[in-house]
Amino acid sequence: MDKGVAAGGAGCSGLGSCSCGSDTALLVDAFDASRVPGWVSGTVRTPVGVAPLVKTTLSRSDVIGSWKARWGIGRMSYRVTPGLYGVGAPDEDSPVLVSANYKMSFDRLRRALAGIDAWILVLDTKGINVWCAAGKGTFGTREIVERLARFRISDVVRHRMLILPQLGAPGVEAHEVKKQAGFRVVYGPVRADDLPVFIAAHGKATPAMRTVRFDLIDRLVLTPMELVAAIKPALILLACLFLVKLIGSPRDPFLTLLIGALRGFLPFLGAVVMGSIAAPALLPYVPVRAFAWKGWLLGLFWAVFFVFFASFPMRWEVGLFYLLVLPPISGYLAMNFTGASTYTSLSGVVREMKTALPALIVSAGLGMVSLIGGLITRAFLG
Amino acid sequence: MLHRYLRNVVTLNLDRARCTGCGTCVEVCPHGVLGLEASNGRKAEIRDRDACMECGACAKNCPSQAVSVRSGVGCAWAIVRGRLKGQEPSCGCGEPSSGNGSACCG
Numbered sequence: 001m002d003k004g005v006a007a008g009g010a011g012c013s014g015l016g017s018c019s020c021g022s023d024t025a026l027l028v029d030a031f032d033a034s035r036v037p038g039w040v041s042g043t044v045r046t047p048v049g050v051a052p053l054v055k056t057t058l059s060r061s062d063v064i065g066s067w068k069a070r071w072g073i074g075r076m077s078y079r080v081t082p083g084l085y086g087v088g089a090p091d092e093d094s095p096v097l098v099s100a101n102y103k104m105s106f107d108r109l110r111r112a113l114a115g116i117d118a119w120i121l122v123l124d125t126k127g128i129n130v131w132c133a134a135g136k137g138t139f140g141t142r143e144i145v146e147r148l149a150r151f152r153i154s155d156v157v158r159h160r161m162l163i164l165p166q167l168g169a170p171g172v173e174a175h176e177v178k179k180q181a182g183f184r185v186v187y188g189p190v191r192a193d194d195l196p197v198f199i200a201a202h203g204k205a206t207p208a209m210r211t212v213r214f215d216l217i218d219r220l221v222l223t224p225m226e227l228v229a230a231i232k233p234a235l236i237l238l239a240c241l242f243l244v245k246l247i248g249s250p251r252d253p254f255l256t257l258l259i260g261a262l263r264g265f266l267p268f269l270g271a272v273v274m275g276s277i278a279a280p281a282l283l284p285y286v287p288v289r290a291f292a293w294k295g296w297l298l299g300l301f302w303a304v305f306f307v308f309f310a311s312f313p314m315r316w317e318v319g320l321f322y323l324l325v326l327p328p329i330s331g332y333l334a335m336n337f338t339g340a341s342t343y344t345s346l347s348g349v350v351r352e353m354k355t356a357l358p359a360l361i362v363s364a365g366l367g368m369v370s371l372i373g374g375l376i377t378r379a380f381l382g
Numbered sequence: 383m384l385h386r387y388l389r390n391v392v393t394l395n396l397d398r399a400r401c402t403g404c405g406t407c408v409e410v411c412p413h414g415v416l417g418l419e420a421s422n423g424r425k426a427e428i429r430d431r432d433a434c435m436e437c438g439a440c441a442k443n444c445p446s447q448a449v450s451v452r453s454g455v456g457c458a459w460a461i462v463r464g465r466l467k468g469q470e471p472s473c474g475c476g477e478p479s480s481g482n483g484s485a486c487c488g
Contacts, residue, residue, distance in 0.1 A: 132473065134437075135437065166409075166412065169443055170442060171442070172442065173442055210409065284384065340457075342385075342435070343413065345388075345391065345434060346454035347392055348391045352388060353458055
């Protein structure tokens, strides 16, 4: 409340405390009055209540918040309060853009709207981005119809048109929104950055605006989450290696043991990097189609390099172990990147997993057998 | 460079008789799978079936139910999770108890 939000000419004392008349009611779900977000710059009055105005520039905390979410920190609570927001100086003829309440989606949208007067209707998608929320139906027909009614959008604007992000389409029946709420749904471009051109062209999108890309940078920003997912098993493995070293030479100092464990961890780290970073980065360049295959091939490269060049000579059973175990690790991690990719179908992933999963498990199992078999043989033969 | 996934797996189907040629499916498809015929009554046609990711946008937005597809998430983790729980594949994003292991909700 101390950030100038009361200065919108609403005749209201500030956000979060508007229980005055209906025309001064706040058009967002309850704000925590003591913590008005930094991206709110004021308020704008409508015939049915007061909407917060938002900035079109991202502050340092917005950027840091995005970065943290990319690493999975506070990701599931990175949310915007659902409701109606204003950008610029919106009036009854301004376009209404519908968005998800994942903060990163919302930030992309408001940044793209610099210099444009518009309304943003933020749905409650449980903090999930537009595309995933549409797949789950939370970015959906019912939520839109309910929000339109609750915030009386038909009294805020004179027109009857909503601009939805195209990637919201898997959750929305445009013809049902028209039937139930009287608003015509226009699907905007895939990327918010194309909105100014789209709006200037009176709602015409070029085929390029309608197509999802998955460029190198798009893929790389997703890799931290893949690494985060691999941290727990990696730590468990590291602890196991440490234990093995400890049992092998219990009198060694801690640091020696730790260095030994880290050295033993190196081949696995390489496999993780191949599956979680190299496979996403090189996705279109590895000449096989299934993700598990792509990761397996890259993992094999690493395993061959490690066994024959980086640490040659090594015992045959250890070498065989690495050659059989490392590629499946990369393959499995790359297979999990199907969920982050923008072009894999459910049927395709099911098909891929049917072959890949047993193959990866059998290979890793054979690797274990080779290692244990070799150790036992050596123990008996001296 | 173009991304291509597995061939001949997609469940997309178009019932030409029901199609009214409104073009909504062409508009919502994020991979240019569908197009409108140049002539021949200007109905929708499947142009690049293997590029379909089964998101379901076309089927959902078809006013005459001419397009059908078994839609779902193309995510290995979601499929494993669905098997374990005996449910449809779902990434579990947005659910309080989700131990989500992938970046699909970014």
